[in-house]
Amino acid sequence: MNHLTVGQRAPLSNFAIDDTAPITLKFTRQSPIEMDISCFALDAAGKLINDDYMVFYNQPTSPCGQIKLTHYESQPTASKGIQAEFEVNLSKLADNIDSLFFVLSADTPLNQIQSLEIGIWQQVQKAQAEYQAADFAQQQASMLMQLYRKGGVWRVSNVAQGFNGGLAAIVQHFGGDVEEDTTQAADVTTTPVQTKPSLEKVMLDKAPKLVNLAKKATISLEKRQLQQLTAKVALVLDASGSMNRQYKKGRVQEVVNRILPLAVNFDDDQALDCWAFARDPQYLGEIGLNNYDGFIKNAHGGWRKWVLGPRINNEAEVMKAVTEFYQKDGLDVPIYVLFISDGGVNDNRGITRVMTDAAKLPIFWQFVGLGGRGYGILKKLDDMEGRVIDNCDFFELDDLDDISEETLYENMLEEFPSWLKEAREIGLISK
Structure with a gap:
């Protein structure tokens, strides 16, 4: 049994x-x-x-x-x-x-x-x-x-x-x-003690275009009692050649818009760290309320000019880069990583090794398959054995327009609260 x-x-x-x-x-x-x-x-x-x-x-x-x-x-x-x-x-x-x-x-x-x-x-x-x-x-x-x-x-x-x-x-x-x-x-x-300003109020003051997103994100945050959580948020973007259509159609910028409310709610700096990857990873800097609009077209000359080497997949390298970045940063709060990929995943061994090592750190990885196929090991990581804690989740969708914003936030936060609970119990993050 x-x-x-x-x-x-x-x-x-x-x-x-x-x-x-x-x-x-x-x-x-x-x-x-x-x-x-x-x-x-x-x-x-x-x-x-x-x-x-x-x-x-x-x-x-x-x-x-x-x-x-x-x-x-x-x-x-x-x-x-x-x-x-x-x-x-x-x-x-x-x-x-x-x-x-x-x-x-x-x-x-x-x-x-x-x-x-x-x-x-x-x-x-x-x-x-x-x-x-x-x-x-x-x-x-x-x-x-x-x-x-x-x-x-x-x-x-x-x-x-x-x-x-x-x-x-x-x-x-x-x-x-x-x-x-x-x-x-x-x-x-x-009713929790409100020590942070409401997400909706922050957006209304600083990014009124995102107020409706903030309202929908708040519903999911309140349901999981995450309004007062302090955490860092990271976004990792697949920029391999097969993603060109998603960039041209503005889908990747929409991902930025939709995750920013979570970063504003969790992070004291109200910003998230962003990476792109193809063969090589590139840290694109912070995305905040003052630069989110048009970030994909403007950051480092725009997505076509990012220094990523040949536009082929190399997930393991960017995962190592993200892990090392936060290890140097101190790992003083939990970290939520949203990782976007359209498939074509390779180096299953490398990814498995990085994820097994990263399970010992206060980092949760939410993988999202966007409009692609061949997600390989990313679909299997959720059930992978040999880790001290299950530190990731995966869901896929063909098009952002196929899913409501409410459902997207539900999927993005589905397993994060249970990871937080277990991570506290085993001492990965403070009580």
């Missing part, structure tokens, strides 16, 4: 689970306090499909009949026992259901729970996640486990992310409705 560690993500097929057949999730607990376990069916933006798609003891079946709470025991217990069993049929869920989130909640701090286990069954037990009191701290809710689609494949993520405010706050977080008096109580416990 496979054990799912906190932060681990993998396709269900890795555990010999057939996503075309029903699966059962069994929640076994030993707890002196009452606790609730619920399942939320969410769309691609991370919002509850509607209130009927919150499956719990008082609403045990989803409207489609493919998510069922088949067993439930609400009372505390001094010995281990099964509290809940959910049966889900992933292949028969509607296309607008992008993920299922299984949530634990209580009216008192969860660290009073002695133990909790989640078993994933399909005829026999295929995988298991285990939690102890120390995993829950003082929160009254925890987003435990997620089943989600990625690239048409169902995957599992052991999220184990605490959430202040209890069940009502999570319902609000997912866009559901709660009673008015509960809403007021949730507001008291979930």
Whole structure:
């Protein structure tokens, strides 16, 4: 049987689970306090499909009949026992259901729970996640486990992310409705202390063209409680010959525009570091609110004049350059790297070696395939073994116009929070 560690993500097929057949999730607990376990069916933006798609003891079946709470025991217990069993049929869920989130909640701090286990069954037990009191701290809710689609494949993520405010706050977080008096109580416990000016206000003052992007980025940041995070942001741009069309059509400049709100939110300097690469890497300098507009056409004489050697792919070299840059810089805060490629990837060994070494550093790599193919090892890095931590993610899209800005931010930030949590736990970044 496979054990799912906190932060681990993998396709269900890795555990010999057939996503075309029903699966059962069994929640076994030993707890002196009452606790609730619920399942939320969410769309691609991370919002509850509607209130009927919150499956719990008082609403045990989803409207489609493919998510069922088949067993439930609400009372505390001094010995281990099964509290809940959910049966889900992933292949028969509607296309607008992008993920299922299984949530634990209580009216008192969860660290009073002695133990909790989640078993994933399909005829026999295929995988298991285990939690102890120390995993829950003082929160009254925890987003435990997620089943989600990625690239048409169902995957599992052991999220184990605490959430202040209890069940009502999570319902609000997912866009559901709660009673008015509960809403007021949730507001008291979930509203963070604002030590930074709002992203929207900064953009309105300094880059009004990006205000709408800032609003959409803020939604994703708030959902993941990242508004107050201090981090550095880097952008790495494929400038090989096959990318010419993306540069000419303004797609690369649009990437700059869309990532800048994240840099403004995270970085004290409200700027990001930018590299381009072909055979050779080139550091293009910082992109900030005063120079983002037209950066691709203007920086170092414009993209056609960048000093990159022959316009062929060499991902490993630029990855080494980025890593060395931040090692010299001090690695005092986490670093988020958005890496754009249209494929044609080579030197799989070199990339694997760099990523394995970089896993020991506080650097998270978000790879994005843009309008190409042949992404090779970049698609496989997310599940690569031999690293101290999973330090990357990958998604692809044919055209930026094919994806909404909201969905793009959701994809860009999908795995970053769980990496942050695990990186803190193993001491890569400070608490």
